Amino acid sequence: MIQFDAVHKRFPNGTTAVHDLTLEMPQGGVTVLVGSSGCGKTTTLRMINRMVEPTSGTIRVGGRDVTRQDAAELRRSIGYVIQQAGLFPHRTVLDNIATVPLLLGQSRRRARARAAELLETVGLAPEAGKRYPHQLSGGQQQRVGVARALAADPPVLLMDEPFGAVDPVVRTQLQDELLRLQDELSKTIVFVTHDIDEAVRLGDQIAVFRTGGHLVQCAPPADLLARPADDFVADFLGAERGLKLLSLKTLADVPQGPAPQGGTWALVLDAQGRPLHWASKDTEVPVRPLTDGDSLLSALNESVASPTGLIARVDADGTLTGVSSRDDIHEHAGRAHAEVRVVA
Numbered sequence: 001m002i003q004f005d006a007v008h009k010r011f012p013n014g015t016t017a018v019h020d021l022t023l024e025m026p027q028g029g030v031t032v033l034v035g036s037s038g039c040g041k042t043t044t045l046r047m048i049n050r051m052v053e054p055t056s057g058t059i060r061v062g063g064r065d066v067t068r069q070d071a072a073e074l075r076r077s078i079g080y081v082i083q084q085a086g087l088f089p090h091r092t093v094l095d096n097i098a099t100v101p102l103l104l105g106q107s108r109r110r111a112r113a114r115a116a117e118l119l120e121t122v123g124l125a126p127e128a129g130k131r132y133p134h135q136l137s138g139g140q141q142q143r144v145g146v147a148r149a150l151a152a153d154p155p156v157l158l159m160d161e162p163f164g165a166v167d168p169v170v171r172t173q174l175q176d177e178l179l180r181l182q183d184e185l186s187k188t189i190v191f192v193t194h195d196i197d198e199a200v201r202l203g204d205q206i207a208v209f210r211t212g213g214h215l216v217q218c219a220p221p222a223d224l225l226a227r228p229a230d231d232f233v234a235d236f237l238g239a240e241r242g243l244k245l246l247s248l249k250t251l252a253d254v255p256q257g258p259a260p261q262g263g264t265w266a267l268v269l270d271a272q273g274r275p276l277h278w279a280s281k282d283t284e285v286p287v288r289p290l291t292d293g294d295s296l297l298s299a300l301n302e303s304v305a306s307p308t309g310l311i312a313r314v315d316a317d318g319t320l321t322g323v324s325s326r327d328d329i330h331e332h333a334g335r336a337h338a339e340v341r342v343v344a
């Protein structure tokens with residue numbers, strides 16, 4: 001766990017970057033820091049590994065006051081990922097990843113073997129290890145940045161806009177990878193972003209800051225979307241916060257019934273019971289089956305887009321479990337939406 005207790009940061013030029021911050025970042029969880037430009041997110045992050053020293057207050061990592069630890073040692077025990085990866089241009093990818101284990105005194109052989117493992121963990125081919133950073137795409141460089149931060153297996157990862165410089169498709173892939181990795185590794189992650197959708201997707205809790213380094217609200221994404229503390233937070237979340245909330249709710253509770261028989265549309269299955277397509281008397285339309293884990297937003301989208309108005313539901317093997325109607329989905333979406341507090 002990372003604990004901020006009454007932390008204040010005032011730079012020598014008089015700028016207050018962080019104002020009286022008290023905040024807990026739970027162990028094994030992702031805390032996302034969001035807020036307008038210059039509101040103190042990066043300063044907050046950098047105080048954790050002492051790249052910036054607080055003016056007053058206490059920061060504890062795993063119960064230990066960071067100012068009582070050797071700064072270099074502390075930094076090596078905390079993974080740090082920044083925008084555009086910040087890789088060493090004249091070192092191969094493998095040597096970039098091996099940097100911290102080497103600094104910690106591991107043999108070159110062992111550090112490289114670990115780096116090769118990590119390449120695979122972050123979804124890169126072994127050949128990438130021999131290349132130099134400029135020979136990789138932006139998204140691949142970010143993966144190397146994540147691998148480098150994980151190399152010494154630190155319990156804490158600090159990520160400052162790590163996916164800010166890549167296109168939206170690659171960004172979504174990198175977010176998926178991070179969620180997958182986090183499922184396995186359960187690191188304590190502090191993640192700075194400008195992108196509220198990214199925050200909602202990745203955060204176990206989201207801390208919203210406003211200019212002057214004031215924390216306005218810290219809550220799990222669903223609570224934040226349903227009950228923003230004030231107009232500032234509501235504006236920051238945007239007009240579509242109801243839809244964002246639906247992206248967090250799953251299809252699991254929406255009732256399902258048997259596939260229709262003898263009506264306008266029939267669902268055609270393969271021999272294993274997996275949906276192939278919808279068929280009517282004179283046409284066929286593709287089917288996009290959803291699982292219980294898919295979001296209510298995807299279901300709503302699908303129910304609007306599909307001419308059948310029905311959603312085919314499948315289990316993890318892709319076998320049909322039933323269908324849900326547009327009405328069922330709308331009713332559930334309406335209930336979730338009713339949780340959204342209206343801010344005047």
Ligand SMILES: Nc1ncnc2c1ncn2[C@@H]1O[C@H](COP(=O)(O)OP(=O)(O)OP(=O)(O)O)[C@@H](O)[C@H]1O
Pocket residue numbers: 011012013015016017035036037038039040041042043044
């Ligand atoms: N070394 C410094 N000296 C003086 N002022 C600084 C220094 N570093 C940051 N600041 C100021 O502190 C405030 C907070 O900066 P910080 O970088 O933490 O904000 P941020 O929320 O991360 O911003 P952005 O979203 O634009 O990256 C800003 O007003 C910034 O100009």
